[in-house]
Amino acid sequence: MLKSVKVRDYMTIDLVTFKADMDLFRAIDVLLAHRISGAPVVDDEGHLLGLLSESDCLRGILSGSYHEEAGGTVASVMTVVVENIDADADIIKAAEHFIHKGRRRLPVMDEGLLVGQISRRDVLRAVKAYNEHGAPK
Template sequence: MLKSVKVRDYMSRDLVTFSEHMDLFKAIDVLLVNRISGAPVIDPAGHLVGLLSESDCLRSILSGSYFEEVGGTISSVMTVVVETIDADADIVKAAEHFIHKGRRRLPVVDEGRLVGQISRRDILRAVKAYNEHGAPK
């Protein structure tokens, strides 16, 4: 059954991450070069402390241009309340979260440390593998 398939089995592990002290425009460059819409912000110990999205960047630029103070560090613009999922949660729980909350991806944590990210596409990949083979790959 799909409830036996864990998030950790299908999550992406190789993530672009930011430090909260990184310059905002450097972070924007990283988002653009990597063609991603956002990335987790972690502390030196690997704990998730926030998320920086394109919306956060735009909001900061618009607000800053109004006050003629564009720029700063990620910590001043990142989203600090971030929904996450535990690495040992089953993918059904992740799928339910995506459906009910409208999210496309969730940071995956293990004891507070960021260990990956699970997306809708990862869930579909897991379902396909389970359907083809009766068990996770």
């Protein structure tokens, strides 16, 4: 049963992350270079502060163009209220979240610390593996 498949079994642990004081255009360069649509923003201890998405970047650029101010920092545009999921949650809970909330990715937490990220694609990998083999791989 898919409910036995845990988020931690399919989450990405080698994450690209940003610091809040990073220059917005540098962060955009990183997103483009890694071909990702967003990433967590963390402090020096690795605590989750927010998420930076392509939408956040576009919003920041548009806002800056109206005020004739280019750039800014990640902190000035990132999403601060961040939904997340526990590493031991079942994969079905992640899938439901993606469907009902329209998110592409969720930070994965374990005892209050960021330990990874799960995406829609990761959930699809889990379902495919379960369908092919009857158990997680």
